[in-house]
Amino acid sequence: MSGGTGARRARRLRDRLPVRLRHHWKPAAALGVGLATMVYVLGDARISPYVTSSSRVEADAITDDVRGTVDLYDTTVSHSVQLTYRQTEFTKMMKEFEEDGTKEYIEADLVIDGVYLNDVGIRLKGNSTLSSLRGDSGNRGGPGGGRDLPDAAQGAPAGAAGKTGGAGGEGGGGAGGGGGGRGGVTQFDLSAEKPEELPLLVKIDEYVEGRAYQGEREISLRPGSNGQVPLNEALSLSLTDRSGQKAERYAFTELKVNNRPAATRLMVEAPDTDYADDIADGNGVLYKARAGSSFDYLGDDPSAYESSFRQLNKKGSQDLEPLMKLIKWVDGASDKEFARDLDKYVDVGSFAAYVASQNLLLNFDDMAGPGKNYLLRYDLDSKKFTVLGWDYNLTFSGDAASGPDDSIGMGGGMGGGGMPEGIPEGMPSGMPEGMPEGMPEGMPGQEDGAGGNGGGGAGGRGGGMSGHVLKTKFLDADAFDTVYKKAYRELYEKFYGSGAAAKELKAIAEQARSAGAGSKELDTAVATLTTTVTDRTEALAKDKAVTG
Secondary structure (H helix, E strand, C coil), X not given: CCCCCCCCCCCCHHHHXXXXXXXXXXXXXXXXXXXXXXXXXXXXXXXXXXXXXXCCCCCCCCCEEECCXXXXXXXXXXXXXXXXXXXXXXXXXHHHHHHHCCCCCEEEEEEECCEEEEEXXXXXXXXXXXXXXXXXXXCCCCHHHHCCCXXXXXXXCCCCCCCCCXXXXXCCCCECCXXXXXXXXXCCCCCCCCHHHCCEEEECCCCCCCEEECCEXXXXXXXXXXXXXXXXXXXXXXXXXXXXXXXXXXXXXXEEECCCCXXXXXXXXXXCHHHHHCCCCCCEEEEEECCCCCCCCCCCCHHHHCCCEEECCCECCECCHHHHHHHHHHHHCCHHHHHHHHHHXXXXXXXXXXHHHHHHCCCCCCCCCCCCCEEEEEECCCCCEEEEECCCCCCCCCXXXXXXXXXXXXXXXXXXXXXXXXXXXXXXXXXXXXXXXXXXXXXXXXXXXXXXXXXXXXXXXXXXXXXXXXXXXXXXXXXXXXXXXXXXXHXXXXXXXXXXXXHHHHHHHHHHHXXXXXXXXXXHHHHHHHHHHHHHHHHHHCCHHHHC
């Protein structure tokens, strides 16, 4: 061999691989062949994973729980909330909502009952309530600067929505306003110039992961301020809680935004992960129906249901499979099968109490209403669902004389779920009850008709612009009449017969006044709601189906 230096040989491909891979190339090659085979055989088929573990562990656990000094929802003490943010960010947020309806968070500093929290998130909350902010761009076809139908009309073709003045939906404003009186529709005149009056969601952990305030990650500031604070919602929450059913906690508070004047607001616990885990022993999955959601069976692909339901807890350990099974069963069950097997899927006693409560509270916008305001909880032990209410801003807005078999409409004397009295100018005349003229086919609940026993007025067996097959079938089945009427009688006594509603309303009015809402406008609202409660109590007391 010559003494000169020869050219260096290039490394072979196998020499460039890691030593371990070279030693174990056969299993790796087999895996690659297997994957290639799956791709070839399955092509573009969708694989939908299901998670069936019953783990109670949440991925987004609270790691920093700020305790404070005053219970956030203690109604016996005064509360204060102050939000400070950059005006440029707020202006951008409002502009984006005006242009395309998006509701993005911006950073703000929060002082709540004297406790400072930096970098919380705030965003607009609601749908039709916020229509006045969008002017003509949010009108969807009606006159009057964005007077919409409730949230069920969201997503309908342009011009499809009606004009009920912000009546309902997630965080929606609505009938009766602060007083919740019969026949009235309150159009909240919201403006970016008065941010202290805007319905807002405050998210404690939006920018600081794992943080909460007294176990709460979200606080909802409800529509209505000062003399228009939603007394009807507070009363409904109080009565629901007194009856032993799950209800969000609430309190009135003084709200200040930057250097704006203070406003009295109702702050309400938001249904979120922690709310879900606080129910019973926490071993359940909570699903929140989205505004205008569908309960139609759409096949076995979970993604098909994500536009109608949002899973609030146990993400990663549970999924939408139980809900999909319920929807599939309800969709395919005959009337006989529904009556025979409902208790295999739903806690019938609890459901009867829910349905009875919505009627007793004159709630136009429950699970069968246009906003689809309800929660479904799947108990991992019993394997059954319960239905929970939320968003009670349209309670006490119907006919006080409505009985257990009557539908609840938005206005006094309207009967089967029709449009309220005091409809804004521009509504077409000669409409059938509950369905504006020219409403396109396919609107939620339209197939149920505008009257009779097939529909879904929020309070009973009647029709309306919406409906919910689970509630409709339940009320139409003679097999459940006994359990429903029993629940109704018991809840009537707890709500009205005992005098609880009148007593609670007086206390709630004082709470609002203590928070700064005292005014002639508030006094009028209190008087209106008091009349509704009195009339409801007296009318039901004369109904033999209620009192025997």
